[in-house]
Amino acid sequence: MKIHEINNYRKFNIKYLGPTNYRGARVKITEPARYNNDKAKSIILSYDYKIGEMGQQALNYLIDKGFKPVARCSEYGFYTILCDNWGENFIELT
Numbered sequence: 001m002k003i004h005e006i007n008n009y010r011k012f013n014i015k016y017l018g019p020t021n022y023r024g025a026r027v028k029i030t031e032p033a034r035y036n037n038d039k040a041k042s043i044i045l046s047y048d049y050k051i052g053e054m055g056q057q058a059l060n061y062l063i064d065k066g067f068k069p070v071a072r073c074s075e076y077g078f079y080t081i082l083c084d085n086w087g088e089n090f091i092e093l094t
Contacts, residue, residue, distance in 0.1 A: 009070060009082035012093070014058040016078075017044070027054045029061065031093045041093045055079040066091050 010031065017026040025047035033040045051057045055072070059081060062069060068089070071082040085091050 009084055012058070012062065012081045012083065014054055014079040014081065016054045027057050029058050029093065043093060
């Protein structure tokens with residue numbers, strides 16, 4: 001198998017930010033920089049206790065914005081969701 005034969009997806013890391021004295025719990029979604037002149041993009045959402053799970057909250061947000069999730073993976077402290085949104089289907093994380 002060659003590296004270019006594997007599908008290329010966009011990566012979104014999801015992390016829980018605990019409450020502070022001034023802010024409630026939050027969920028941070030970050031898309032790492034893809035090129036040397038690119039910058040990482042991120043948004044912070046208020047934690048939704050009704051949903052009760054940061055990964056599900058981030059997934060709901062991405063789907064609502066039009067992203068096409070295709071896979072997920074996890075690591076200690078955060079999730080990663082992979083989306084297939086390139087070319088004319090490219091959506092900015094906002």
